[in-house]
Amino acid sequence: MSKKVSGFSKFNSEEKINWLANNYFSDKKKGIAILKQYLNQDQKLQDLHNEFIENTISNFYIPYAIAPNFIINEKAYAIPMAIEESSVVAAASLVAKFWSTRGGFQTKVISTTKVGQIHFMYEDNFEKLTTYFEEIKSQLFKITEPLTQNMRNRGGGIIDIELRNKTIDLDNYYQLHITFETADSMGANFINSCLETIANAFKNEQIKIIMSILSNYVPECLVRAEVTCDIKDFFEKDAEHYAQKFIQAVQIANIEPYRAVTHNKGIMNGIDAVVLATGNDFRAVAAGAHAYASRSGKYKSLTNAKIENGKFYFWIEIPLSLGTVGGLTSLHPLAKLSLEILQQPTAKELMQIIAVAGLAQNFAALKALTTTGIQQGHMKMHLMNILNQLEANVNEKEIIVEKFQGKTISHNAISQALHNLRTSS
């Protein structure tokens, strides 16, 4: 049996599934049933989802949940999150409530500039290149006018085109470094279309274009979110002690990359969940955020904390390139509904909401880590997952959860306890 296939993309959904079943399923009937069980009954809706990408054969479910009680700049939000990891939404909800009685979250957008680059090789002298660039620059703006017209009407467009000499890093290597404002759209298609049009007009016998592409590094598309309270309100007892410990945990993430990566991973749990739920691109956001965390030459925390004049401050600054129009935001019915739940935010408002989701997640993680430890909260969900895996019924679940309260949970121990329970009854 050859597992090679030609023209797979031309197969219809049924044929794709059958080919897969014939070649890769151990139990064909069962495998096909699983794929089909996840298809939507409404064929028109299923067709819509099928067309988002290529070779679609089913829908992968990510739990879609709500974290209520967020107060951001005095306004109430319930934040939709799409995430498969337990504890993330519970943590968001708890932290939202905690800060809702302490002034809520304060946020602001610092900047919204995005970047695209035309990378090229040029072997002649730099002065000649500069002259050529200065001569052609206004024309480069002009030829993109049909492309940028709509964006300019919405307050965006090309901000500047800059020639950059990078020959110190790589022989003959230069860039057109182009800055954009893309209003409420993420702008990837817009930026790439502009870049390719510009590159086409800019190239000549001596200028060899290597590639033209937007950058997902957006350190000037930056948002800040903050919480603050009197130290005494930080914790029910020993508030100052725990506030100090919290700050030490942030300091550690600032000097120790092994910790910083996990610290920021927790932040991204919150951020990616809202990015996904609103139809934005979490790979782009994650790449930009982690690269920003390493901008000093050392990979560091994206959040900071301090105590000043008896007050506790905790904040995040993170680059977020997001859209609330275009792309999946208006195509995926649940992404669209997420934006409705968030009260139809502009891209700038969405940046602030998502920064809050990240800060909240980090607050929950640091508070748990510096007090009870992370496992206490995780373990209950972990226990339920193990029980589901072992197909425990409602009654068995209750008995086992009771039995393991405060005890260390391992797959082995649960499996044993369930076995004992089943054989004894």
Place this chain on the structure above:
Amino acid sequence: MSKKVSGFSKFNSEEKINWLANNYFSDKKKGIAILKQYLNQDQKLQDLHNEFIENTISNFYIPYAIAPNFIINEKAYAIPMAIEESSVVAAASLVAKFWSTRGGFQTKVISTTKVGQIHFMYEDNFEKLTTYFEEIKSQLFKITEPLTQNMRNRGGGIIDIELRNKTIDLDNYYQLHITFETADSMGANFINSCLETIANAFKNEQIKIIMSILSNYVPECLVRAEVTCDIKDFFEKDAEHYAQKFIQAVQIANIEPYRAVTHNKGIMNGIDAVVLATGNDFRAVAAGAHAYASRSGKYKSLTNAKIENGKFYFWIEIPLSLGTVGGLTSLHPLAKLSLEILQQPTAKELMQIIAVAGLAQNFAALKALTTTGIQQGHMKMHLMNILNQLEANVNEKEIIVEKFQGKTISHNAISQALHNLRTSS
């Protein structure tokens, strides 16, 4: 109307949805219908998905697709991908086919060590601490034995416990830096349980534990994937020219962070799609990968390329901490099916498959960027998305696609063309 809510997590699914509708939906009936339309008809299956996280109200669909024709170490694979971004699966399929006639992908696991740390403060002298640590070290192993028993049976466990003096970075700050082998599980719960148990036994009057937590930075859980061919087979014409240009594109990503971030983002399109489809944690994988990209002090490409003795080489080295047992891998029916499609890989095998998915994605991006540009491929999907948004029917789609072949696509232009079509007919 107050949007604050108490006891939300205790509401049943229906009550959660109603609260949300009453407080945040502009059209309650329509919003509720959308949420419910995504619920599975099979209540038992829906309950399973609801329990993965907290406050679940629906299922967020990510398209689940197949990229066939991958040859990895002589073995054929069809790779399941869960991703909402168009072109990713198409690119994977094309690249798989391209390399299937050129020897396929060669991969190897370099290392599989994972890390957890106990972060603590200690104000006395280091020698005393060292003596205490040496005395207690064997006991720290011993007290974790009940926890590590299963893992040791599977060839894993705690490799070493090391005392690290970090006072040069932060006053009084030390770590127990602990290395683990977690066999086929990702190991987060296992590592965190071990750490908390060790921290509990290790702490004393002078040793103040700040926190105990696994690290998602896993530079020693590393995998390599590579493709190679004669230069002449690289491209149908001007093969050497295009191979050189391809290598220049990789060099640029190595020296220019604005490019490196986007370059690696494309890699993560492939990696995260398979990570998600197999029930693994893409935030953890992304954090580890991007931090690894910045390990030299400058954020760089995760892939490399060279020409040597008439041959083209292209490879990736990336840290990937994955599981094929435990967590969602065995709970989410589609994640489980993904592992079946991948022929029940061990964690090591899955590392190799996922590294290939990343390398393939980068190959597709660089090949498109250095030849036709990225927009040609993107634009067809972009056009279909716009047409879906404008609710074009099959007939209208055909006419518009034909009309815009080779032309620049903008929302405005499509909308205008569709309007003209509709008013003229």
